[in-house]
Amino acid sequence: METQAWRIELELDPSRPDPVGDSARSALSHRGLPIEHKVRSGRGFLLPASLSRADVDRIASQLLADPVTERVKVFEPGQADSKGGTTLLVRRLPGVADPEADSARRALSLFDVKVAAADPVQCFRIFRVEGEINSDELVRIGSRALANPTIESAALGDQPVHPHPVPSLRKFPRMEVALREADDVRLDLVSKEMSLALSTLEMRAIQEFYVAEGREPTDIELETLAQTWSEHCKHKTLTGPVCFREFAADGELIRERNFANLLKETVFDATRKLSPEWCWSVFKDNAGVIAMTDEIGIAIKVETHNHPSALDPYGGAGTGIGGVIRDILGTGLGARPFAAIDVFCVGPKDFPRDQIPPGTLHPDRVLEGVIAGVRDYGNRMGIPTVAGTVIRHPGYVANPLVFAGCVGEIPRDKVEKLVSPGDRIVSIGGRTGRDGIHGATFSSEALHEESDTIDSTAVQIGDPITEKKVLDVMIQARDRDLFSAVTDCGAGGFSSAVGEMGEDCGAEVELASAPLKYPGLSYWEVWISEAQERMVLAVPPAKLKEMHQLCDLHEVECTEIGTFTDTGRLKLTWHGDVVGDLPMEFLHGAVPQPSRKADSHRLPLQATAWAQEVPERDLLLKALAHPSCESKEWVVRQYDHEVQGGTVVKPYQGPYGRGPGDGTVVKPRLDLKNGVAIGCGIAPSMALLDSYAGTACAIDEAIRNVVAAGGNPNRTALLDNFCWGDCRKPDRLGSLVLAAEACYDASIAYGAPFVSGKDSLNNEYRVGDEETAIPPTLLATAIAPVNDTKRCPTTPLKKAGNVLLSLGVTHTAGGGSVAAEILGLEDSEVPRPDFSTAPALFDALYQAIQSGYVASCHDLSEGGLAVGLAEMVLGSNLGCRVDLQRIPGADDMPVSATLFAETPTRFVLEISLDHLEAVAELFRTLPWSTVGEVQDNGGKLLIHSGDDLLHQYTITELLHANGASA
């Protein structure tokens, strides 16, 4: 028999506006179900049938419903809404996490009612059409338009709603997998059937090991090896041998280079050569750590979370940010997060719906979902999302990218961690479910086939409040020295966390002691589950009591699941039976490195064919409206980018908060004058033409962002995030090798070491028979300390009469630029930073800013000089006049190139006349010139060539084109 429950429905009073209902109406219309009537939204709850009517009424009015805005309807257990034929109820599939329901369950205890763990407390969403509607159509179309079928189902309100059943306990005896006698075909089959994603080579290495051991592996041992040896954890491609060949456009082989370890000989090598004393931890922990002051370090990490976000943008982006926050919490003995970064790459806005590959969401829906996911997770965590961008390109339609980053502060004496044998292995935070097992390999179809189990938990739902409580506990426990080591539970769950922490000593884990979300998990599922919001700590026995007390106070679950040992082995038990026993040495040291081929074929790129004439007036307005330049203020305003009170250089600036900034500056400590500048660079359109140049430009952009905001270029650290296609294909890996070489060259030239990084190397999709990779995408993140945030310049114009300076030389190369795309200029030469002059330029600008000479500063990026100037105007209510003939490099250059070329390492500065002489002295060896002045002209941008006025623009039309709030 179905379980019964009280059903409570809350709907907004008819006099109240209902934006959720309105947008549901338009979502249904978009999908082909036009509705004449209004759609009203509501919330619903299922409560245990054992409650009395009086209790249910009390709970509904005092806990669930808003007394002013909502009306309550209560249906007895088993009853349906007889008038519910035009109402759609959307609820989560069985086993999908529902933090709101968990909160409701907890709150019921405040009403003196008894609710057993097995009693249902569940939530749903309601959409009621006011008037006639075809019910079947409503369900059919509503299931997609108003629900995400991967995690939700929809049904009509005139049907009874039964609570999801609680799964029953199952027994899981120790399982062995016959491997020793297997041939290659059989090895591959095992890998495939168990979703291990291990290659034949790797399976053979495992087979050899067990032949020598004289026994068969258990299932959990294979799962552990698969997790530990995964591309995600071991980065086999980037740390493996690569044979690289580069060919000229005419097919001639021009260069060969063999790498024994690609990353070690490029990115890591630059860091090793530079190894400045202000880098406190590089590439060995969850995040890199650099010095902000002598006592306080800055931990930073940027992750990719692409595939989950493609399936469920909201949940994927939320758990992406949740995961990288845990990386920061798990750095050293725990850093305190104070800023978050988010970069999204999605398909074009106007992408035709009928060309969307099957199983893929429209780019707009992806973007809306990922923004909401970051917003709802980051805002609840109280971590300001301060930096990031949105890239639109057709190459991301089927494979969007989501980068999530986090920055934390950590005392210098907490940067190192050391596990001691005898420390207890303690898991704190969320419970373990089937979440994320084998990543996204469980498709939604497979989920329905086993509806009595709870496999839809392959999709992860974030629970930010659980993570916030973990954060609160972690920082207090750190400051009280309650643990000796920590790491986050990320990919691979306990298997990776415990495996990593115990690598140098050994560990024993009793899997039955892990607290579960629901019964019925097998031991290997407990071991590799990627359930969110968990951290693993090594707690010395003497500190256990205090640790438990602290967790109790904060209502954080804290469970001892094992002990670190000195055996050098990983031993796993399940109710006392040994189910796995592996030497750490084999687990971590024996992964075979595949050798890969990498080929790069240069494209036949010509000089950019800018027209000789003065460009159309509209070109600037079109550039401002281009997805790369258009205002992202609407995104930023949804993030609480000011929580913690330290955001002193904001993403959007000026009196109206609509001028886009370069880097953002955040103060981790309100009582200090120090801050941290954060910048991002990404240039996939350039990298598509020339991977080396595009990567170098992305790195230059990240660095000029932080320098423009007042960061110290001599203390700037970098992060790399490589998102590439399938690097088993030589052409994909070829462009990656060039990017890695660009990373090395830029890092050495700028003296900016890479301190952390991450890669995601299988971003491909199939259209027909053709497999297409995403554009080569290197996200460069730069971070630099700021000595005194008072000195930080912003981009909006400040004062009439001040002079404008152009710093850095402009070249004509325009390949991959915004203007080239708008003008339809053929693929052409991509700009490159001049590594010989750029560092001196950054340094001189830093000196000028430090001396207090710089009133405003804007780096020139997408849209070049023209967009840069327009942005300085639209952030203020002043205007300016510039003379293009005075721009360094402009001689003999078409005006279009001067205005729109995207040469890196260039800035526009606003300087008071009083400081001009001193600035001239600082810049004396550099390409710079005064180019105009700030005017109180009602916000006009006047573009001259000598005495000729070429074009003028009003602030109103600039704002309109840019889509900024007026």
Added chain:
Amino acid sequence: MKPKVLQLFAAGINCDRELAFAFRCAGAEVEEIHIRELIQNPDRILDYQLFAIPGGFTYGDDLGAGRILSVEVVAFLRDTLLKFHQQGGTIFGVCNGFQVLVKAGLLPGIDGVDVSLSWNDTHRFECRWSRLLVDPALGHVLPANSILPAGSAHAEGKLVLAHPEQAQTLADADCIALRYANLDGEATEEYPDCPSGSEAGIAGLISPSGRILGLMPHPERCLSEQSLPDRGFGAWGEGNTGIDFFRGLLSRYLSQAETTVASS
């Protein structure tokens, strides 16, 4: 002796650091207490002069912003808080703390008005700076009709009334503390100067006693010119109004404390 502030902590509170910093800048001594500790011994509140609930997303704002914490406050702290208030203490809530005070029935503190805080008209989280017009009812904290810049950062900040005419009842009872204002300093309900569409442009409420106060935007984010959107170029004042606000809140205890010191 410094005025003593007790600041509540609970799961999901996340503006605690900057609020404590603001109170300290204004001259107070601040202690923080977790609600689970406080409900063991609610009378601890009586040892302080100001009780503050910071912003955040208590319990995830599940079931409505501040709802679950407000139920806890009613169940465990309400009687003590009323006694504390009667003895001369001040109760202060910002953002989520304001939502809690309203939903716990501690604000506006008069009969006949049904107030709640609901979703912004945009149905979005809105993070933007707001100008708040100081009502004469808040004249003991900041000069009447002056402007307090503060950071709005909320999704459920629209003050709603059961009936529109209740706005007048609130005004008549001197319960409106702050309204959103435009660049000219006039009260407004217009977006984006009023980020939520709040009825009568109300940004904060105060009890007739003047000692229970709550507001949606964050004055604790306005402690220096560097925090302002234009970094002190004039359109948003000089950046120290936030500290003036907290000094104003504590002023009666600052003078009391001085008196105590002088007489002892």
